[in-house]
Amino acid sequence: MxxxxxxxxxxxxxxxxxxxxxxxxxxxxxxxxxxxxxxxxxxxxxxxxxxxxxxxxxxxxxxxxxxxxxxxxxxxxxxxxxxxxxxxxxxxxxxxxxxxxxxxxxxxxxxxxxxxxxxxxxxxxxxxxxxxxxxxxxxxxxxxxxxxxxxxxxxxxxxxxxxxxxxxxSSPADLDHDGDVDGGDLGILLTTWGSCAGCVGDLNGDGQVDGADLGALLTAWSAGA
Ligand SMILES: [Ca+2]
Ligand SMILES: [Ca+2]
Missing domain, CATH: 2.60.120 (Jelly Rolls)
Structure with a gap:
């Protein structure tokens, strides 16, 4: 909730x-x-x-x-x-x-x-x-x-x-804006994996969707938003 x-x-x-x-x-x-x-x-x-x-x-x-x-x-x-x-x-x-x-x-x-x-x-x-x-x-x-x-x-x-x-x-890691951080958000992040300036999966804004962003998403996992 x-x-x-x-x-x-x-x-x-x-x-x-x-x-x-x-x-x-x-x-x-x-x-x-x-x-x-x-x-x-x-x-x-x-x-x-x-x-x-x-x-x-x-x-x-x-x-x-x-x-x-x-x-x-x-x-x-x-x-x-x-x-x-x-x-x-x-x-x-x-x-x-x-x-x-x-x-x-x-x-x-x-x-x-x-x-x-x-x-x-x-x-x-x-x-x-x-x-x-x-x-x-x-x-x-x-x-x-x-x-x-x-x-x-x-x-x-x-x-x-x-x-x-x-x-x-809300958490920036709640990529689908449904109020939690879970597999739906992980799926969005993975579809944008790689060089991806400005895309939603680039949680730390460094122009890459990579392990750092995955780590941030996992840290926010299930914490709710
Ligand atoms: Ca979500
Ligand atoms: Ca990044």
Whole structure:
């Protein structure tokens, strides 16, 4: 059985100023993304978001994707390649934030130190759109100014958005991502034996799948993930 879920990323709660809570509209004119990294290799379990609503009517549909990062430094932005996606309907009425959670079924492995993004999109017009709450501290985010095909722009803000991510610790030797290290993983390693830069069986990243990687896999054997 997989270990219980750990917190991989957690922002502070919804943040407001003297005129009320702050948030970023998720609408036909703006999609919104928040970046995160994990300290450990982990299989994604859940992600949660604090969402309020420009409308008094709940129900606006939000599409959520978790995406890889497209580049380094100022080029860091969502790649457009979704690792997993969900839809959720806005639960809030007006500017009363509700924490909404999506649960992973694909359980993609998130690698330690690697940048990922959660992206929220909706087809609601701005005046009645969902609003993703700012947190009182956090990492920067980027927003999209047009719904499809436009370039992500850095928000230039140091504030982050309200988001939590959980997952179960996983081993790099769990090559088939089923939560343990066993013969299935050994089989994958053996099929990539030899010179194999970048392949999954190269556990120590030296460009070869060889006895060192086999030893690492055997060390992790049955330890679970
Ligand atoms: Ca496995
Ligand atoms: Ca190796």
């Amino acid at each position: 997989p270990a219980s879920a750990d917190t991989l990323y957690s922002s502070n709660g919804p943040f407001g100023g003297w005129f009320g809570l702050w948030g970023a509209d998720v609408s036909t004119s703006q999609s919104v993304a928040q970046r995160f990294t994990c300290a450990i290799d982990a299989d994604l379990s859940t992600a949660s978001f604090w969402i309020m609503n420009n409308s008094s009517q709940p129900g606006a549909r939000i599409t959520v994707t978790v995406e890889t990062d497209s580049g380094a430094g100022s080029a860091s932005r969502p790649s457009g390649t979704a690792i997993e996606s969900w839809t959720m309907d806005t639960m809030a009425s007006g500017w009363n934030p509700v924490q909404q959670t999506v649960t992973s079924t694909l359980r993609p492995q998130l690698r330690a130190g690697t940048k990922y993004w959660f992206v929220l999109r909706s087809e609601a017009p701005g005046g009645s759109s969902p609003v993703w709450n700012f947190a009182s501290s956090g990492q920067g985010y980027t927003c999209l100014t047009l719904p499809n095909g436009a370039t992500w722009q850095s928000s230039g803000l140091s504030a982050g958005l309200c988001m939590g991510v959980t997952g179960t610790p």
